Amino acid sequence: MELYKAETLLKKYFEGETTINDEQELQDYFASPEVAPHLQQYASLFKHFAVAKGQQYKQEISAFEIHKGENKYKKRNLAWVSIAASVVVLMGIGTYMFYDSETVTKSKDLGTYDDPELAFKATQKALYLLSNNVNVGIESVKYIEEYQIAKNKVFRKQKNKSGGI
Template sequence: MESDRIEIILEKYFHGETSIAEERELKNYFSSMDVAQHLEQYRTIFGYFSQAKEQQFAQEIPQQTKKRNVAWLSIAASVVVLLGIGTYAYFSRDNAIEKKDLGTYNDPEEAFRATQQALLLLSDNVKVGIESAQYIQEYQIAKDKIFVNPKKHSGGL
């Protein structure tokens, strides 16, 4: 009779449907000496839970924190950042001085040649733009031939 009840509770236990009181009942049943023969195989499971509960952790855990390492790491990181900013500022200052001299010529002939080169480059780019515009005009003419405009050919409707 009692073994039937234990079997029902075991079935619920393995489906994860038991309450805490039912699990306590299983633990008490399997820790007693009068366990049914066909349920003897489950004794080790519930016996293990009882043994694990009684075990004590005796090893001491060290309470050291690693605040020193974090402090040194943050100091090293800030030094690296400052060196990076200083290096950038030093080299960007040299580049700024060099850029101030761009666009000025002492020789008028040299300035004239540079201006001619710039205008020639501009002219080439404008020609490319005009050629692209001609393709658009050809497309517009072809589109007008294919899609007849009803306003032009309505004849007074």
């Protein structure tokens, strides 16, 4: 093969534009002893392809594939076990709710007060607890708002740097 043709085919090969016949010509060229010195570095690549073409892969059956059919049954059993566990948990929750609600209905004292001053103090205590919990929630929201503001500043700067809006 002429040196010019070999260089052209090699260029086409690395650009992914060769046909199977072109690649065969390249393999034949690099298998011959007449390879140009500056193309000698590609000879081992094409010799490897020729050797790899002659090799055959013999697949062995692994223990996993033998027991592959058993895995289907295990998956089905796992599904049924998870469904049964869910039913047991739901029944437990239902039983707890049933017996817990009976104790509330049996005791007629539902937090009512006969003395207006005690009722007023209990109401103040409840509203104080509610106020504290709401304030904690509001503080958390303030942190989230500060995070959102900082995040918006950062992303606006990044968009401006990257040529975005």
